[in-house]
């Protein structure tokens with residue numbers, strides 16, 4: 791997919807870039823807009839996020855790209871797959887919400903589901919939050935119906951922290967959500983798990 795040609799240049803330089811074995815997490819740029827629009831225009835994505843417009847067009851993608859904040863309080867990064875010449879496959883971010891400073895959010899385009907990509911991106915952002923932003927804890931929410939997102943959070947070491955209601959632009963109202971949290975002490979423990987030799 792090519793970028794629309796009659797657009798002004800991107801607003802900001804890339805800034806933060808996080809690399810994982812399969813992914814590059816970086817600010818999305820205007821050249822990504824058509825891929826962003828194609829993957830975001832999916833009811834199965836929108837219904838699980840709090841504020842993704844649906845239907846979702848190129849103008850939505852360009853507005854998202856132009857308004858993306860990469861620090862100092864909101865960290866929104868495009869997820870790009872190295873295997874596909876760094877093609878955009880989703881979004882992961884950390885943002886303040888409901889009195890919490892570090893709330894993790896993410897989505898992956900449907901063709902790329904169930905390859906462990908959300909988990910890989912989320913783990914990188916969690917490491918970033920604890921090691922670079924000195925977060926005391928990272929929070930997340932998922933709709934009670936969202937088993938895949940719950941599983942991602944479990945694989946990242948999050949613990950269940952109760953139920954609540956959260957906004958849904960797609961449903962034009964509030965929907966039941968589960969809350970999750972990982973404390974710094976748990977993250978430190980997971981990172982330091984001793985190499986026991988058992989099962990090696």
Ligand SMILES: CC(C)(COP(=O)(O)OP(=O)(O)OC[C@H]1O[C@@H](n2cnc3c(N)ncnc32)[C@H](O)[C@@H]1OP(=O)(O)O)[C@@H](O)C(=O)NCCC(=O)NCCS
Pocket residue numbers: 834835836838839896897898899902903904905906907908909910931932933936937938939941942
């Ligand atoms: C949730 C989402 C981000 C997961 O992305 P992903 O890259 O497929 O996630 P991963 O591959 O890292 O992990 C998915 C896990 O969920 C499991 N899973 C998939 N569908 C599931 C379901 N319906 N119920 C329970 N588990 C499910 C997978 O088997 C996998 O677990 P495993 O590794 O133990 O097998 C993706 O489906 C998505 O973007 N959905 C729409 C938007 C969204 O829900 N965002 C999160 C908002 S809280």
